Amino acid sequence: MAIPEVSKKEKQLNVESLALGDLTWVNIEPPTERETEYLAQNYPFHPLDLEGCLSRVQRPKIDLYKDYLFLVFHFPVFNKEARVTTSSQLSVFIGEKYLITLHKGELKPLVKLFRECQIDEESRQENLSQGPGYILYRIIDRLVDYCLPILNRIVDNIEEVEDDIFSDRKKGTVKEISMLRRDIISFRRIIWPMRAVIGSLEPRIRRFTKMDLAVYFGDTVDHVDKIWDALDEYKEVIEGLNDTHDSLATNRTNEVMRMLTVIATILLPITVVASLYGMNIPLPFQQSAYSLPFVFLIIAVIIGGMLYFFHRKRLI
Amino acid sequence: MAIPEVSKKEKQLNVESLALGDLTWVNIEPPTERETEYLAQNYPFHPLDLEGCLSRVQRPKIDLYKDYLFLVFHFPVFNKEARVTTSSQLSVFIGEKYLITLHKGELKPLVKLFRECQIDEESRQENLSQGPGYILYRIIDRLVDYCLPILNRIVDNIEEVEDDIFSDRKKGTVKEISMLRRDIISFRRIIWPMRAVIGSLEPRIRRFTKMDLAVYFGDTVDHVDKIWDALDEYKEVIEGLNDTHDSLATNRTNEVMRMLTVIATILLPITVVASLYGMNIPLPFQQSAYSLPFVFLIIAVIIGGMLYFFHRKRLI
């Protein structure tokens, strides 16, 4: 199969390409129906795959064909404004003499790698000289490493939440825990299917590369597994922190309740005795000079008795 | 085996049929005992299968026979009035020259597809020319895609609930969470057994189709897996939101409790001192011109002391 000329027409399309020897790397950013039509005309791709490049309901997968592989990856991208981790799709067609990447431009490391190869002759040589399989490894490796800062941000947030929980009664802690939890859940959902795809990738792209990539992909799989392990741990940690927050809140309710009981125990008896002596009826000791000390004595006896009783019952 | 004539008698039964070449698609909507009896007379189907078309306790499954396959699917259908997702059964008999679908008419995409093939010659050509296996693929693909709007509705509801939880103390949030949770649970239960059945369908219906459907069914399986992944995520999210709601409610209880403590701390001492000075006994400073300022001074000292004490204990 001959690799088609893409010089002029590409200008109008979101299609850019790089070539070294007989190997071409075509980057489509972002793909629309016009681009997939262009691919349909120039490459022997299955219509369902071209549809899949545009669809929102894809899952990471490897589709094997006689002449090419169709790969779908989802990588996490952190949206700084909305403060959530979302997934960004990377579709790849890999053939003997071409690698076609389709994405929305949110995957910075991929954009940067393509730029480097465009500008820098040496970088192009380094990445493209080993066949399309090696470029794919370079892309995936960079995108997997790109997950680490997102992961570190989660660790930082967890530690911050932990401090908030114990040190202070900050207002937004519950919201922070909830958002962090949701973020971890959605991150996990992105990594989960990726593990299987990257894990089974190496033997399938072996035919598209000149060097043995087993060690390289093994290393990448280890990184993905490490990320997965970390997310698993963070999930357990954040669930634990949620429980801890609730336990502390319950404890605080208890503290406040006990304080209210103490206030009631001390102040109500005074009011009661004072009200009794405020009645407009004849009362004992009413006119005596010792009436006030007498009243305070009664009050003190009642308060003392109640405090002693509650203390013995371990309620305050 | 000859395909039986179904022209007249069908009129009285809930049976409609389409034919192209020697292939017939029989649609029974809804099936009753009369229709299964009719099938028993005209096709070599196992009595247990015919029973299964009417039964309510079926599970998605593939039964293999020498001449035909019997398939049971359950697809989710959203009941707008009751606001719950229920399952609707689709039973399929697939033979070399026929496809028989039995359902209650709730599966709109199937009803629509059958109508299209009835009315539109081109559509009939497109769907029926590749053998009964291809029609089956078309039906399943449409029904799986039909799950997506139901899924999107769940996402919308989750986001609404999330906003409700944090922004306002809306009354019905707990009920909303509970219904959403139940809906997700029941949706999951419908998708779960479907994955296995659709996943193992392609090699078994290979003999009933002219084209290679592996890629097509692979795509459908991906969609089902995507739905499953999404439901898994939503389940975790809604459980997290439930926890968040409870944590916020506990926090609010704490806030209100602290406020009550503050009120008690400020108002009770005033009442106490006022009651004491309301006693009908001789009291110090009683007739002095400075008695009122003196009372207010005592009150201010008590309140100040209590606020200081509680603040140091971090209770208010």
Next chain:
Amino acid sequence: MAIPEVSKKEKQLNVESLALGDLTWVNIEPPTERETEYLAQNYPFHPLDLEGCLSRVQRPKIDLYKDYLFLVFHFPVFNKEARVTTSSQLSVFIGEKYLITLHKGELKPLVKLFRECQIDEESRQENLSQGPGYILYRIIDRLVDYCLPILNRIVDNIEEVEDDIFSDRKKGTVKEISMLRRDIISFRRIIWPMRAVIGSLEPRIRRFTKMDLAVYFGDTVDHVDKIWDALDEYKEVIEGLNDTHDSLATNRTNEVMRMLTVIATILLPITVVASLYGMNIPLPFQQSAYSLPFVFLIIAVIIGGMLYFFHRKRLI
């Protein structure tokens, strides 16, 4: 091996038997040590199996021997008085020319089937003519179907509980949830090991039957799986309802707390001001004709200020 004569001696034992051709169905209800001794004398059964028929610590299982199979099943039985689902053991010996069932008489469908075959010649012909494997299928199928009403009762109870939770503050809801949960747990524990046994039964009893029972047992396995799926769903639903109940209770606590705060906010200031004006000391405006309106004005200002403050803090 000759089938022993069981006519006279059986009269004294809890042993009844049916015969058709050279096939005998022996029903022992309930089994005691005397009956297992009788079996030991007449059949080549392993002593551990005979012990197992009487033991309470059996698990559903299939024991394979050269001449016979020993099967243990546990089926759920609903105890209406105690309102719990318990398991009832059915032990079966199946040989080439005999089927021996041992149970306590709680499994109504089995008792009924045996009666039918005793009384009705036609029924006996239908059930016994296909060999002991077919009778076994008939028994198991009926007993599995017998689970459905128990399952439906659980669904009804769940719906009732759901209504109770949201509509009213009924007293017994927590107890109802707890009992339902326990019932589902114990039902699940009965079904769980049954799945494996019934699923692997067909190939092992093939030698004891004249017809191919694969489809029949496949259907029964589907029913058991359906029951399992349903119980799994109910378990999740009831756990969700428990959470919902707690969330609603927490909400109600909040409502009541806020109401108490409102009461305190409105009534306490009145008491405070009134107490101050009840003091037996010279007070401003005391003898003025406008003293009462003045007092009410102070009260109104205090209440208004507090309500405004709390409302801004979103506490009431």
Next chain:
Amino acid sequence: MAIPEVSKKEKQLNVESLALGDLTWVNIEPPTERETEYLAQNYPFHPLDLEGCLSRVQRPKIDLYKDYLFLVFHFPVFNKEARVTTSSQLSVFIGEKYLITLHKGELKPLVKLFRECQIDEESRQENLSQGPGYILYRIIDRLVDYCLPILNRIVDNIEEVEDDIFSDRKKGTVKEISMLRRDIISFRRIIWPMRAVIGSLEPRIRRFTKMDLAVYFGDTVDHVDKIWDALDEYKEVIEGLNDTHDSLATNRTNEVMRMLTVIATILLPITVVASLYGMNIPLPFQQSAYSLPFVFLIIAVIIGGMLYFFHRKRLI
């Protein structure tokens, strides 16, 4: 390999032995370094195994060697004083002509079995005549059956806790639930690894026995599985009971809160109105003969209005 003479020296060691024909059962109770040294001198055992007999960090396991097997079992033992289930280690060396058991004497059924064989000729004949594999089966079978009373005690405790939760506000219920839960957790941890070991034991000791023990060990494995199933169920039940306890406690808090609100609703308005009429300022109706009925009327109107308002809001 010759079986060593153990007559004299054993006296000083914690070693006892039984012999029948060329088979010896050596019982070491409790094992110390002196006993393992003795074994090291007389038997070809691996040093790690001898260490393992004394170590506290063993796990149930089967170690296969050319001449012998080394087995470690952990059986549950109920400590009546501390009211917890702990594990007690049984180490076994089994060779062609010997069985060596090492334990701390806490496993009563094993101690009893050894005593029986010492005293009673018949019992020794019964247990030792079938080779070391059969003695091992006898020991394990008795020790597994010994778990049942511990299990029954747990069931009794669960039922007691269940009654406590619903019938009364007993003080120690939470502690009881907590201890029961911990007991079940630790019991499960003992049974869990035991299942795998006993399940894979029979084929490995086949060479050390004269009779076919497959059925016997199969029966024992069933018992262990039954115990595991039961513990699984109890774990779910006790977790459910914990939730139920908390729900009931939350409900009770609600009840008490509502009662406080009712008290406040009824008593505070009286105090308020009374305080107002206690003010030392000119008040309307003050000197009228109908002032008291008038005051009560105002109070009744306020209380009635509040009760009606709260009732409509479904708060009381």
Next chain:
Amino acid sequence: MAIPEVSKKEKQLNVESLALGDLTWVNIEPPTERETEYLAQNYPFHPLDLEGCLSRVQRPKIDLYKDYLFLVFHFPVFNKEARVTTSSQLSVFIGEKYLITLHKGELKPLVKLFRECQIDEESRQENLSQGPGYILYRIIDRLVDYCLPILNRIVDNIEEVEDDIFSDRKKGTVKEISMLRRDIISFRRIIWPMRAVIGSLEPRIRRFTKMDLAVYFGDTVDHVDKIWDALDEYKEVIEGLNDTHDSLATNRTNEVMRMLTVIATILLPITVVASLYGMNIPLPFQQSAYSLPFVFLIIAVIIGGMLYFFHRKRLI
């Protein structure tokens, strides 16, 4: 391959070495880029592995090469100051004639073993004479045993927390539970991947050792499994304790609430009646000598009635 001379240059690097016969053990503590460069020059190691020795995102793993193995282990290290368990990486290159260990010096048993072999001729003989595989076993065995004191510390902490929960209302219990839980989670995450690596290690290093290490590694795997089982149990126990703490806190809230209700029930009626008799209006019995007993009678009747009513409603 010849083992390189490492005498002089090592002095400046963090590299130490031991030799016995043609076997060299090189210990690098801590590794930096200079040390990995040194290894790259002298050994045929893959660049990715050398990178992995310095990286923080490694996972325990075994990488197989023709001439050597690259192993990564993570062992738990308890940080006494921060009171948390963290993981410390040990990277190992094992070849026919060398063993290279790279670590940060936090793994005390490894540091100690290397020192012993440096100083003590006998110890060097014992550890190095059996080939590099045996040294590796010695290192791993000591490091695994080093986990046990960390585990015991967790057990001690759990028991302390358990006592705190039941005996007293200590302030820091929630924090203690939270930290313990997090510690167990992170310990588990360290042990989890280690199990797989150590479990599959023996057959892979067989070629690097003179003696059969299967029994030895089997023993080590048992220890790791035992640690895992223990951590699993502790995780369940600490979750149970968290629930117990919350249940107890809820109970205490109930107790305090009931106490407040009792106080309100006893004191408020007195205040109410006293306020009524404090009104400046004509009251019945006002001037009677029996007015005070009459007032107390009314109060007693009201309090008695309320206590009786609440007691019947089981609220106090």
